[in-house]
Amino acid sequence: MKEGGRKQGAMSPCAACKLLRRRCAQDCVFAPYFPANQPQKFASVHKVFGASNVNKMLQELPEQQRGDAVKSMVYEANARVRDPVYGCVGAISSLQQQVDVLQTQLALAQAEVVHMKMHQATTSLDHDQPPMHVASNSSSQTKSFFAMDLVVDKANMGESLWSC
Numbered sequence: 001m002k003e004g005g006r007k008q009g010a011m012s013p014c015a016a017c018k019l020l021r022r023r024c025a026q027d028c029v030f031a032p033y034f035p036a037n038q039p040q041k042f043a044s045v046h047k048v049f050g051a052s053n054v055n056k057m058l059q060e061l062p063e064q065q066r067g068d069a070v071k072s073m074v075y076e077a078n079a080r081v082r083d084p085v086y087g088c089v090g091a092i093s094s095l096q097q098q099v100d101v102l103q104t105q106l107a108l109a110q111a112e113v114v115h116m117k118m119h120q121a122t123t124s125l126d127h128d129q130p131p132m133h134v135a136s137n138s139s140s141q142t143k144s145f146f147a148m149d150l151v152v153d154k155a156n157m158g159e160s161l162w163s164c
Ligand SMILES: [Zn+2]
Pocket: 009, 013, 014, 015, 016, 017, 018, 023, 024, 025, 028, 029, 030, 031
């Protein structure tokens, strides 16, 4: 990527050097990330951060991270140009609000699922009970103890649903 920047710089100045009206050196730190055909990218970061700050920030980073740094700086700068008051914080806080709303909706939906599962457990218990009652009524007392065990098991299942 740097080789490409150098070759380009040798022929014509990068977008940064063109805007700053300076000679684009062989080792120009901007050249790999601000090609001459995309002048708006550098114009934005220059307006918001200042060329010398961008230069300093890039110099302080290892080369493999500079491309990402430029992308995020361009994004931040464009957001600041669009929204001079909040910049990219406007986008972040609006997304944060969406996250809060969606988390509330998710919590409500999860609570509803738990309620429905508990209701289902109770309803299936109701369906199970009549034959049990018939069985206990018709034969011995031990059958009703089975029915009691069943009730306790279902209640435990409901509790474990709440805890997870
Ligand atoms: Zn340059």
